[in-house]
Amino acid sequence: MGDYIGDSTRAEIRYARSLGKPVRFTHPAVDPDPVSLPLVPYKLVIPGFERAVTLPAIEPAPGLFVYELPLEHREGDSVANPWRLGHHSGKALAAFPSEDDALRAAREVANLADWTRPADDLRADADFDLERYFLRMEVRTNGLFILGTREGTR
Structure with missing residues (x-):
């Protein structure tokens, strides 16, 4: 919740993106993917x-x-x-x-x-x-x- 993203969630986000799934954030500034x-x-x-x-x-x-x-x-x-x-x-x-x-x-x-x-x-x-x-x-x-x-x- 808020602006914290743990390592497990970070891995899930990367996995979803690798499958081409869209990922949206309630706090966009915390997007952990440096590629973006x-x-x-x-x-x-x-x-x-x-x-x-x-x-x-x-x-x-x-x-x-x-x-x-x-x-x-x-x-x-x-x-x-x-x-x-x-x-x-x-x-x-x-x-x-x-x-x-x-x-x-x-x-x-x-x-x-x-x-x-x-x-x-x-x-x-x-x-x-x-x-x-x-x-x-x-x-x-x-x-x-x-x-x-x-x-x-x-």
């Missing part, structure tokens, strides 16, 4: 590199992007957690083991802020509940926080 979301170009800012890297991404909520970190930029925790939830500024917010995990996290935090705003504006906004953001990410997702220019664990 178009790929868009995303400029990823990687600390230590002069140029941003443009790669395909999914925008599950305005201003939030899900993408897979390119192989040549994976090291440490990035190897097991190559999927990212990123801000439209090109900065990564969190790392995940799967695309589904990253999409689920985007849906968890989508309503916490206007993610289309510049990153510096969000940081300076006294009304942005950073504690609530961290709590949702930590309790409801399977991700690792990316803090500043270095990756951090939750």
Whole structure:
């Protein structure tokens, strides 16, 4: 009920779609099928590199992007957690083991802020509940926080 879709229901949705059956949602924003979301170009800012890297991404909520970190930029925790939830500024917010995990996290935090705003504006906004953001990410997702220019664990 509401905006939660568990793994079993997610599998049923994919199975129904594989049979060509129509699937409708009372809350369309929770559609777990990333195939239904178009790929868009995303400029990823990687600390230590002069140029941003443009790669395909999914925008599950305005201003939030899900993408897979390119192989040549994976090291440490990035190897097991190559999927990212990123801000439209090109900065990564969190790392995940799967695309589904990253999409689920985007849906968890989508309503916490206007993610289309510049990153510096969000940081300076006294009304942005950073504690609530961290709590949702930590309790409801399977991700690792990316803090500043270095990756951090939750």
